[in-house]
Amino acid sequence: MEYFLELSSSGLVRGSIYALIALGYTMVYGIIQLINFAHGEIYMIGAFVALIVSGVLTIYGFSGISILILAALIAVIYAAAYGYTLEKIAYRPLRNAPRLSPLISAIGMSLFLQNYVLLAQTPDFLRFPALIPDFEFMEPIAHIMGSPELVIVVTSAVSMVGLTVLIKYTRIGKAMRATQQDMTMARLVGVNVDNVISMTFIIGSVLAAIGGVLVGSYIGQINFYIGFMAGVKAFTAAVLGGIGNIPGAVLGALVLGLTEAYAAGYISSAYEDVFAFGVLVLILIFRPSGLLGKAVKQKV
Amino acid sequence: MVDNIKRSLLVALWFVFLTFPLMVVKVNTLKNIVEWRWINMLWVAIGSFVLSIVWRWAMERRQLKSKKAEQGEEESVKPGFGQRLLEDPKIFKPVLIVLALVTLVFPLVVDIYQANIMVLALIFVVLGLGLNVTVGLAGLLDLGYVAFFAVGAYTYGVLNSFFGFGFWISLPLGGLMGALFGIVLGFPILRLRGDYLAIVTLGFGSIAKIVIENWEEVFNGAKGIANIPRPGFFGAEMSIHTATTYTYYIMILMVLFAIFITNRLKDSRVGRAWMALREDEIACVAMGVDMARTKLSAYAFGAFWAGLAGVIFASRNTYINPNSFTFMESALVLSIVVMGGMGSIIGVIIAALVLILMPEYLRAFSEYRMLMFGAVMVLMMIFRPEGLIANVRRKYAGRKVVTEDANA
Amino acid sequence: MLEVSKTMAEPDNILLEVKDLTMDFGGLRAVDSVSLNVCPGEIVALIGPNGAGKTTFFNCVTGMYKPTNGAVMVHPPEGKSQKINGFKSNRVTTIGMARTFQNIRLFKNMTVLENVMIGRHCRTTTSIIGAILRGSKTRRQERETVEISYDLLEKVGLVDVADEFAKNLPYGAQRRLEIARAMATDPFLLLLDEPAAGMNPQETKALDELIVRIRDTEKISILLIEHDMKLVMNISDRIYVMEYGKEIAQGSPMDIRNDPKVIKAYLGEDSDA
Numbered sequence: 001m002e003y004f005l006e007l008s009s010s011g012l013v014r015g016s017i018y019a020l021i022a023l024g025y026t027m028v029y030g031i032i033q034l035i036n037f038a039h040g041e042i043y044m045i046g047a048f049v050a051l052i053v054s055g056v057l058t059i060y061g062f063s064g065i066s067i068l069i070l071a072a073l074i075a076v077i078y079a080a081a082y083g084y085t086l087e088k089i090a091y092r093p094l095r096n097a098p099r100l101s102p103l104i105s106a107i108g109m110s111l112f113l114q115n116y117v118l119l120a121q122t123p124d125f126l127r128f129p130a131l132i133p134d135f136e137f138m139e140p141i142a143h144i145m146g147s148p149e150l151v152i153v154v155t156s157a158v159s160m161v162g163l164t165v166l167i168k169y170t171r172i173g174k175a176m177r178a179t180q181q182d183m184t185m186a187r188l189v190g191v192n193v194d195n196v197i198s199m200t201f202i203i204g205s206v207l208a209a210i211g212g213v214l215v216g217s218y219i220g221q222i223n224f225y226i227g228f229m230a231g232v233k234a235f236t237a238a239v240l241g242g243i244g245n246i247p248g249a250v251l252g253a254l255v256l257g258l259t260e261a262y263a264a265g266y267i268s269s270a271y272e273d274v275f276a277f278g279v280l281v282l283i284l285i286f287r288p289s290g291l292l293g294k295a296v297k298q299k300v
Numbered sequence: 301m302v303d304n305i306k307r308s309l310l311v312a313l314w315f316v317f318l319t320f321p322l323m324v325v326k327v328n329t330l331k332n333i334v335e336w337r338w339i340n341m342l343w344v345a346i347g348s349f350v351l352s353i354v355w356r357w358a359m360e361r362r363q364l365k366s367k368k369a370e371q372g373e374e375e376s377v378k379p380g381f382g383q384r385l386l387e388d389p390k391i392f393k394p395v396l397i398v399l400a401l402v403t404l405v406f407p408l409v410v411d412i413y414q415a416n417i418m419v420l421a422l423i424f425v426v427l428g429l430g431l432n433v434t435v436g437l438a439g440l441l442d443l444g445y446v447a448f449f450a451v452g453a454y455t456y457g458v459l460n461s462f463f464g465f466g467f468w469i470s471l472p473l474g475g476l477m478g479a480l481f482g483i484v485l486g487f488p489i490l491r492l493r494g495d496y497l498a499i500v501t502l503g504f505g506s507i508a509k510i511v512i513e514n515w516e517e518v519f520n521g522a523k524g525i526a527n528i529p530r531p532g533f534f535g536a537e538m539s540i541h542t543a544t545t546y547t548y549y550i551m552i553l554m555v556l557f558a559i560f561i562t563n564r565l566k567d568s569r570v571g572r573a574w575m576a577l578r579e580d581e582i583a584c585v586a587m588g589v590d591m592a593r594t595k596l597s598a599y600a601f602g603a604f605w606a607g608l609a610g611v612i613f614a615s616r617n618t619y620i621n622p623n624s625f626t627f628m629e630s631a632l633v634l635s636i637v638v639m640g641g642m643g644s645i646i647g648v649i650i651a652a653l654v655l656i657l658m659p660e661y662l663r664a665f666s667e668y669r670m671l672m673f674g675a676v677m678v679l680m681m682i683f684r685p686e687g688l689i690a691n692v693r694r695k696y697a698g699r700k701v702v703t704e705d706a707n708a
Numbered sequence: 709m710l711e712v713s714k715t716m717a718e719p720d721n722i723l724l725e726v727k728d729l730t731m732d733f734g735g736l737r738a739v740d741s742v743s744l745n746v747c748p749g750e751i752v753a754l755i756g757p758n759g760a761g762k763t764t765f766f767n768c769v770t771g772m773y774k775p776t777n778g779a780v781m782v783h784p785p786e787g788k789s790q791k792i793n794g795f796k797s798n799r800v801t802t803i804g805m806a807r808t809f810q811n812i813r814l815f816k817n818m819t820v821l822e823n824v825m826i827g828r829h830c831r832t833t834t835s836i837i838g839a840i841l842r843g844s845k846t847r848r849q850e851r852e853t854v855e856i857s858y859d860l861l862e863k864v865g866l867v868d869v870a871d872e873f874a875k876n877l878p879y880g881a882q883r884r885l886e887i888a889r890a891m892a893t894d895p896f897l898l899l900l901d902e903p904a905a906g907m908n909p910q911e912t913k914a915l916d917e918l919i920v921r922i923r924d925t926e927k928i929s930i931l932l933i934e935h936d937m938k939l940v941m942n943i944s945d946r947i948y949v950m951e952y953g954k955e956i957a958q959g960s961p962m963d964i965r966n967d968p969k970v971i972k973a974y975l976g977e978d979s980d981a
């Protein structure tokens with residue numbers, strides 16, 4: 001039973017991280033039907049910036065919580081800037097191109113960013129400082145769920161609630177929903193579609209960076225390649241939940257995270273990624289619209 | 301002009317900001333030291349300033365071109381380089397003869413190292429030609445192409461180490477295994493939309509590697525399989541040098557074979573269906589083309605070549621392990637296809653040679669190769685989606701001529 | 709609605725027989741119990757305001773969508789009658805019904821000739837092996853494909869541009885190319901979705917003649933969606949009218965012109981007729 005709880009907690013943590021990244025995929029896909037392949041790289045860059053900032057701050061004598069807040073803040077700002085620039089350079093010129101073109105461009109960007117970080121920093125793993133403090137009240141159940149885990153789950157939950165509020169109640173949220181429904185119509189009624197798309201990338205990148213900081217601090221090390229696998233998994237989660245569907249992305253991420261944790265714990269951890277992909281393949285074959293997505297017929 | 305410079309300055313400033321933490325600061329979290337590399341900012345500033353000017357200029361030209369295309373005055377005025385090369389025997393013949401001579405004497409005049417690299421490049425030519433069918437002709441974006449390459453390589457490796465199969469038996473078997481895997485994996489996923497297909501195939505690529513890594517009994521796991529024999533010649537003893545030269549010629553034949561077959565298919569009922577599928581799936585099916593079958597054949601056909609290339613790869617290296625079959629290899633082959641021009645055979649050959657040989661000979665460049673490939677994919681999609689050498693469409697002669705033509 | 713059954717011809721003299729076809733998209737009933745027949749040698753028009761469900765009706769008949777309800781029966785001149793609901797569209801085409809699209813769907817980066825040659829796909833058999841070996845049968849089929857395609861291009865007046873990319877053709881020519889491509893599949897029934905859309909009056913006139921010629925010399929029946937009332941009234945033998953997914957009238961051009969329901973539907977909708 002305890003083992004089960006441990007696995008559940010680890011699955012929940014994974015799921016929360018996947019959810020943070022998956023939201024970026026799902027929002028972008030919902031609006032421009034593009035798999036933003038480079039999204040995982042934004043997450044990786046977020047983690048790197050946080051690592052660099054916290055390293056510098058540590059050396060200059062800052063301490064504990066102030067490092068965490070500053071590092072996360074700067075990481076988020078940078079991720080947003082990267083996301084914005086990425087869209088402008090690699091996707092905007094391809095708005096009307098055949099479907100595969102932006103996808104190939106996205107793959108190119110993903111390779112580019114990975115290798116950019118590799119060359120500018122290092123191919124090796126870097127130790128990531130444990131930024132998240134230990135809470136005393138978590139002591140009794142620390143073997144099942146420690147403070148970092150709690151912080152990850154809570155932060156993710158708060159971010160998602162924030163996103164939901166943003167989309168439901170703000171002006172930009174409404175514009176986003178309108179653009180998702182029908183881009184041409186939205187443009188006609190005066191929505192600045194280009195800005196909405198930029199904003200979508202920015203929001204997605206912010207969430208991914210939050211995920212990056214949390215993961216770095218939780219796992220304790222990062223390298224230039226962490227975005228790739230995380231990106232694919234998060235995309236899987238988004239598809240699982242129904243791509244374009246925001247609650248779906250969260251649900252899909254949790255299901256995927258738990259599946260992976262149980263499979264790794266009870267079956268074999270070597271094949272962990274195989275399970276994730278297996279889930280993806282099965283869902284695409286049997287229910288391509290995902291758990292919460294509606295099946296749409298393509299108009300002819 | 302002034303405006304142009306002002307904007308480029310702003311762009312440069314933006315990129316200085318963007319790259320600052322990653323390019324300038326390098327922290328060592330173990331020793332707690334920071335290295336500040338300020339000089340990098342200068343390079344970023346100058347680089348992005350220049351690139352931004354070039355970018356804007358290229359964008360303007362691109363817009364001009366698409367405006368022209370809208371008014372119906374397409375390139376047709378001036379046939380492209382590829383078209384001229386194919387159509388004008390005056391250019392075409394001498395080029396071909398010189399090329400054939402160079403190809404023939406190449407391994408005789410260079411050392412074994414060079415010949416070996418050339419074999420590798422030719423392996424990638426075959427991979428490129430294979431993926432070119434799947435992605436370039438049929439429009440199925442396969443990001444796990446390396447899986448079939450691995451299937452071929454391990455078919456030979458396993459058959460040899462367990463049953464002592466030789467190269468020449470394993471070669472066709474490797475190709476067939478590739479195609480078989482293509483069919484088995486392709487069957488459930490080919491009705492997926494293009495971008496989903498890309499992700500699922502990416503998954504297959506990763507799964508293949510994980511399975512190879514973890515299935516010790518058959519694939520010997522991460523240690524890999526060693527002592528794979530080079531291609532044999534009726535049991536004759538060969539020095540490494542001769543064997544490499546021999547492999548080189550086998551590869552040349554294989555490339556010619558691949559060109560021949562792909563060319564025949566391109567201008568056939570099957571090839572046309574592949575292209576139509578790429579252009580418009582719905583219309584294609586509405587015109588009576590069986591989508592599942594057509595896609596599956598394109599997918600399996602591409603996989604077949606990867607399987608063949610895999611066998612040769614194993615015999616060239618005499619050693620294989622899972623690390624030769626990562627997403628990077630898939631990405632590499634994909635950039636070959638993208639750069640060469642989707643569907644264009646000459647383009648793919650040139651791109652494969654350039655992309656494989658350049659990093660080998662320009663060592664300084666090799667560090668940057670994946671970076672460049674990434675950039676190339678993005679830039680090609682934006683500025684030259686048809687590739688360096690656009691696919692030339694065959695003209696079919698009219699009724700009167702065609703009778704003689706077909707019998708010739 | 710009642711008239712349908714009265715005027716219904718004998719089954720052995722019908723090519724396409726659609727009974728009570730219904731198509732739902734989620735909550736939206738795009739086609740609501742529509743019945744329609746096409747007999748050999750007929751030109752039948754399907755008209756109605758935008759959004760009436762005409763294209764959806766085509767999509768159901770040609771296998772793009774699986775209808776929610778109802779039956780689509782075909783009675784090919786040769787071959788057996790069958791119910792084709794839920795058949796994939798390539799099967800429907802192979803049976804002998806070919807279509808064009810309202811928003812043109814050509815293979816843009818293939819030549820005009822190749823576009824038509826694709827239409828021959830389902831009437832030829834060359835496999836991968838066959839294409840590689842290029843035996844005599846393959847060559848014969850290839851030759852026939854080219855010949856037939858050239859013939860068709862001649863019929864629609866596009867021989868001169870056979871080697872152009874389809875995307876470089878002017879709009880009207882693209883519409884005619886779609887017709888040629890559909891004809892290449894050897895259909896007994898051609899379904900044309902707004903073939904005159906975007907054409908100028910001269911082009912429409914030529915199209916008018918082309919459609920009649922296809923019926924008369926190629927012996928292909930035609931089911932046609934069209935907004936150009938002049939064209940419809942000129943060439944149709946019978947007309948069906950749809951509004952909001954429902955069939956509101958059917959009959960000869962004369963009947964339709966004077967039908968108050970039709971007039972109301974069109975005037976009320978601020979028609980584009």
Ligand SMILES: Nc1ncnc2c1ncn2[C@@H]1O[C@H](COP(=O)(O)OP(=O)(O)O)[C@@H](O)[C@H]1O
Pocket residue numbers: 297298299300733736738756757758759760761762763764765
């Ligand atoms: N794939 C689809 N999904 C949802 N609604 C659709 C789809 N195709 C058509 N519709 C809806 O069905 C109705 C009929 O459309 P359509 O058949 O295109 O009309 P028409 O061709 O008569 O102009 C419209 O309201 C349209 O929005």
Ligand SMILES: [Mg+2]
Pocket residue numbers: 762763764810
């Ligand atoms: Mg319509």
